[in-house]
Amino acid sequence: MNAAHSLSILPAVAEALAAGHPVVALESTIISHGMPYPQNVQMATEVEGIVRANGATPATIAVLDGVCCVGLDADQLERLGTEHGVHKATTRDLPWLIATQATGATTVAATMRIAALAGIRVFATGGIGGVHRGAATTFDISADLTELAVTPVAVVSAGVKSILDIRLTLERLETLGVPVVVNGSDEFPSFYSRESGLAAPHRLDGAAALASMLHATWNVLGLTTGISIANPIPAADEIPASEISAFIEEAIVELDVQHVSGQDVTPFLLKRIVERTAGRSLVANLALVRNNAATAAAIAVEYAKLQG
Ligand code: PSU
Ligand code: MN
Numbered sequence: 001m002n003a004a005h006s007l008s009i010l011p012a013v014a015e016a017l018a019a020g021h022p023v024v025a026l027e028s029t030i031i032s033h034g035m036p037y038p039q040n041v042q043m044a045t046e047v048e049g050i051v052r053a054n055g056a057t058p059a060t061i062a063v064l065d066g067v068c069c070v071g072l073d074a075d076q077l078e079r080l081g082t083e084h085g086v087h088k089a090t091t092r093d094l095p096w097l098i099a100t101q102a103t104g105a106t107t108v109a110a111t112m113r114i115a116a117l118a119g120i121r122v123f124a125t126g127g128i129g130g131v132h133r134g135a136a137t138t139f140d141i142s143a144d145l146t147e148l149a150v151t152p153v154a155v156v157s158a159g160v161k162s163i164l165d166i167r168l169t170l171e172r173l174e175t176l177g178v179p180v181v182v183n184g185s186d187e188f189p190s191f192y193s194r195e196s197g198l199a200a201p202h203r204l205d206g207a208a209a210l211a212s213m214l215h216a217t218w219n220v221l222g223l224t225t226g227i228s229i230a231n232p233i234p235a236a237d238e239i240p241a242s243e244i245s246a247f248i249e250e251a252i253v254e255l256d257v258q259h260v261s262g263q264d265v266t267p268f269l270l271k272r273i274v275e276r277t278a279g280r281s282l283v284a285n286l287a288l289v290r291n292n293a294a295t296a297a298a299i300a301v302e303y304a305k306l307q308g
Contacts, residue, residue, distance in 0.1 A: 006098050009118055010071025013059045017119050020307060022056035022300030024293070025070075025115035025123040025153070031060075031077065032086045032105035033267040034126065035282065036274065041081035043286055045074070047293045051124070054297030059120060061111045063089060066101030070118040080105055088263050090143045108155060109147035112226060116151045121214065121303060124296035126289045127191045128157045128228065129266060130169030133252060140265060141172065148226035149176035154214050156296040158288040159189035159196065159230040162241065162248055163269040166196050173228060174201070179217055180228045183210060183295060189232035192239040192284050200230070207295065211302030219306070231295045237287035239280065247276040 009017070016023050026047060031040045044060060051058035059071040062080055069076065080086060089097055089104030091113050097104045106114065108128050115123055129142025142164075148155065159182075160166045170188065173180050182188055182200035190196035204210050210229060217223050232238075251272035255261075260268045273281050 007068045013071035016057035022304040023120045024051045024056045024296045024300050025120045026060040027111040027125050028062035028080050028105040029107045031080045033088050037081050044077045050293040051297045054294050056297035056300045061106050061114050063097045063104040066098050068114045108144040112147050112151045112153040115153050122154050122296050122300040124156045124292045127161045130160045130164040133165045145172050148178045151226050154227040156229045156231050156292045158191045158233050161191040178225050182230045185232050192244050193241040194232040207298035207302045210299050214303050215306045231292050233288040237284050239284050
């Protein structure tokens with residue numbers, strides 16, 4: 001086993017990277033553990049189309065049979081969306097997956113790491129992980145935050161879901177030295193909602209301004225951190241925080257009752273919220289992922305121009 005055999009880049013992605021054309025990474029935990037079938041595979045396929053329509057090449061990332069794949073074909077997307085026993089993989093799981101030739105759907109953290117290996121700088125997802133409510137006793141803080149501290153990839157998300165403690169998540173990102181910026185809003189968004197009650201650490205409006213911040217981070221200052229770009233859900237698709245909060249509280253209580261812990265916490269909460277909102281949360285989730293894919297592609301296009 002050597003590095004060349006453990007990293008496989010889809011030809012279309014490799015060509016785009018070699019030519020300096022814009023590429024957008026996409027994660028796969030959202031496919032295998034974040035949404036039900038068949039919406040997960042439809043979403044993954046549609047989102048790749050949105051990235052293309054906005055001028056960039058999509059690269060969905062996963063580990064298949066021990067190979068870190070950058071760019072997946074239709075059969076591979078279907079496999080991730082349907083196969084049982086696909087591991088949820090954060091960065092620390094990657095060595096084991098490679099060593100055992102296992103299959104894993106990559107979280108934001110693991111996707112960032114593999115994207116960086118391939119030379120991809122922009123990544124679109126739904127929501128990032130963060131500091132869980134009750135972290136003072138559970139110590140449950142997503143490895144997405146520590147990865148953002150060390151891996152130079154810009155992650156476009158709809159902010160942080162209120163299954164997490166948003167205030168503490170922003171504190172942690174500050175401590176870790178991760179630039180955080182909100183696209184087009186003065187408030188940090190909370191995934192389903194444009195509001196969270198917390199101010200945006202910084203605000204920029206539009207892809208060109210955001211790309212200039214990527215350039216400043218890596219090319220001017222030589223920082224090696226990631227960047228968290230929060231892109232609020234479109235107003236027409238949002239679910240007010242007041243409507244979803246009761247469902248989230250109930251799902252969190254259920255965690256204890258059912259003794260759910262560790263890496264199962266986030267997938268469990270996501271599934272419960274979809275069930276409790278009778279699918280309404282899924283519609284909002286799909287809308288914000290589409291929006292993030294379009295924004296990320298536009299940023300990748302602008303950033304590529306700055307590298308010319
Ligand atoms: N939040 C969502 N949807 C998701 C996830 C988070 O709204 O699908 C996934 C992402 O892959 C994220 C991961 O990186 O959950 C975080 O898991 P954990 O909390 O175990 O670090
Ligand atoms: Mn966790």
